[in-house]
Amino acid sequence: MDSRALKLAAQILLFSQIVCTTVRAQNSGATLSGTVTDASGSPVSNAKIIVSNVFSGQTADTRSDASGHYTISKLGSGSYEMTVVAEGFPSAAYRAVLASGSAKTLNIQLVNPAGDSADSASPAQSSGQEPSLSGLGFPSSMIKGNPKEQALLNKRSHMLQIHQKLGMITVGAMVAALIASPGAKGHHGEPGGATGRNVHMALGATTAGLYAATAYFALAAPRVPGVKVRGPIRLHKAMAWIHGPGMIMTAVLGAMAYSQLSNGERVHGIAKYHSTAAIVTAAALGTAVFSVSYKF
Amino acid sequence: MMKKVGDVILCLLALAVPSLARADSVWVLKPSTLTYHVSHPLHHVEGVSHAARGKGECHAGICNFLAAVPVKSFDSGDTNRDLHMLQVVRGAQFPLVVVRTQLPESDLKGGSIEADLTVTFAGETAHYQRVPLKLVPEGKDLRVVGTIPTTVSDFKIKPPELLAMPISNNIPVDVDMTWEER
Numbered sequence: 001m002d003s004r005a006l007k008l009a010a011q012i013l014l015f016s017q018i019v020c021t022t023v024r025a026q027n028s029g030a031t032l033s034g035t036v037t038d039a040s041g042s043p044v045s046n047a048k049i050i051v052s053n054v055f056s057g058q059t060a061d062t063r064s065d066a067s068g069h070y071t072i073s074k075l076g077s078g079s080y081e082m083t084v085v086a087e088g089f090p091s092a093a094y095r096a097v098l099a100s101g102s103a104k105t106l107n108i109q110l111v112n113p114a115g116d117s118a119d120s121a122s123p124a125q126s127s128g129q130e131p132s133l134s135g136l137g138f139p140s141s142m143i144k145g146n147p148k149e150q151a152l153l154n155k156r157s158h159m160l161q162i163h164q165k166l167g168m169i170t171v172g173a174m175v176a177a178l179i180a181s182p183g184a185k186g187h188h189g190e191p192g193g194a195t196g197r198n199v200h201m202a203l204g205a206t207t208a209g210l211y212a213a214t215a216y217f218a219l220a221a222p223r224v225p226g227v228k229v230r231g232p233i234r235l236h237k238a239m240a241w242i243h244g245p246g247m248i249m250t251a252v253l254g255a256m257a258y259s260q261l262s263n264g265e266r267v268h269g270i271a272k273y274h275s276t277a278a279i280v281t282a283a284a285l286g287t288a289v290f291s292v293s294y295k296f
Numbered sequence: 297m298m299k300k301v302g303d304v305i306l307c308l309l310a311l312a313v314p315s316l317a318r319a320d321s322v323w324v325l326k327p328s329t330l331t332y333h334v335s336h337p338l339h340h341v342e343g344v345s346h347a348a349r350g351k352g353e354c355h356a357g358i359c360n361f362l363a364a365v366p367v368k369s370f371d372s373g374d375t376n377r378d379l380h381m382l383q384v385v386r387g388a389q390f391p392l393v394v395v396r397t398q399l400p401e402s403d404l405k406g407g408s409i410e411a412d413l414t415v416t417f418a419g420e421t422a423h424y425q426r427v428p429l430k431l432v433p434e435g436k437d438l439r440v441v442g443t444i445p446t447t448v449s450d451f452k453i454k455p456p457e458l459l460a461m462p463i464s465n466n467i468p469v470d471v472d473m474t475w476e477e478r
Contacts, residue, residue: 054412054414054423079396079398079412079414081421097358097360097398099356099358130353130360130362130396131350131351131352131353131360131361131362132362133362133364133392133394135351136349136350136351136362136364137349138349138364138366138392142366142391142392143391143392144391145388145389145390145391146388146389146391147388147389149388150383150386150387150388150389152388153379153382153383153387153388154383156379156383157379157380157383157384160376160380164458164459165460168459168460224379227375227379228375229375229376230373230374230375231372231373231374231375231376231377232374233374233375233376233377236376292376292458293338293339293458293459
């Protein structure tokens with residue numbers, strides 16, 4: 001190999017070293033820059049821009065200058081969540097994907113507090129290389145939140161939770177009343193003592209009162225428009241047509257039986273069906289609770 | 297001579313960044329199935345949705361995928377339970393579950409991969425690293441099957457109770473998606 005060839009090889013090697021060093025230097029950190037503007041396009045100065053690497057947690061921040069320009073450099077590659085905070089504007093969230101050594105421009109247009117946009121409900125907007133929610137073809141009503149509907153759902157759930165808890169207490173009171181019933185009826189056809197009757201009556205009245213309160217919270221809970229009832233909840237609701245009238249009948253017949261026993265009479269007439277009405281009501285109430293407690 | 301050196305360097309640079317020569321591609325989500333699982337001491341509930349929409353865009357060898365599904369599209373077979381779920385997860389205020397991920401284009405050939413997923417749900421964002429996914433090429437389509445190990449606490453959701461017993465914190469979501477390259 002002659003000296004000219006050696007010189008040329010050395011030059012190529014040197015040049016390659018320079019190129020490689022330059023590339024390495026570029027790869028050492030990505031840069032994110034852009035301009036922050038308001039809805040009219042005017043620059044927003046002193047806006048704080050915070051970026052956070054989704055996985056490594058690396059964060060960096062800067063502020064926009066008088067012309068709205070910002071630059072954040074020496075960022076590692078990866079996905080970043082970006083938050084922009086400026087006085088007089090709601091904070092805005094963006095996403096950006098940075099390749100190693102890349103320089104990405106992300107211009108930010110802040111939405112006025114009274115303003116609106118199709119993606120306003122999304123927590124992060126596309127940086128341009130990522131698909132955006134608005135490009136998926138969902139109707140805007142599906143992308144935007146509906147606080148009124150959420151408030152209605154919250155009220156409905158709150159009332160039904162009270163309904164559920166009161167229902168469990170009602171079942172407990174009803175079981176106690178059933179356990180106390182032999183003390184009211186007496187044994188071998190003889191009327192029971194006054195204490196037994198009074199205890200049973202008190203438990204029965206408590207059950208009826210709790211039942212009324214339980215029913216109120218179910219009936220008064222707001223309905224969600226456009227929802228067709230399906231599933232085990234249908235059985236739960238159907239049982240109300242049995243235990244509702246059953247509870248009224250049990251209370252009326254129980255009052256009649258109490259009166260007859262208090263007068264020293266044996267229970268007679270339709271009052272004899274107080275126990276039957278109570279058992280049917282308890283069974284329907286139990287089925288209603290079971291229908292929403294177990295999947296079948 | 298310098299022209300030749302320049303040509304050599306240009307060739308070297310072209311070889312060093314082959315991704316620049318690749319064409320962009322776009323993926324669109326076809327009708328797919330997402331199923332959440334909720335465990336309660338008394339029973340196990342599954343909610344299914346077929347309403348997910350999604351798009352994937354590949355550029356320079358990197359693909360960004362976005363899939364979203366309306367919260368109210370999940371059906372557990374019981375209206376009351378679905379409405380309660382919608383309330384608990386703030387589904388009217390935040391109507392979509394959004395999943396984002398970034399994958400090397402080379403992963404889309406099929407096989408088992410691990411993906412980093414970002415899930416936005418109930419107004420909160422959670423990151424799941426190295427979620428195992430199975431990619432099965434089906435003609436021009438790519439079927440993606442896996443389970444996202446979501447929990448209610450990840451999204452600051454108060455676990456709902458039935459008969460004073462709360463549900464389990466784990467609410468894994470099975471995904472069975474088919475993406476079509478366009």
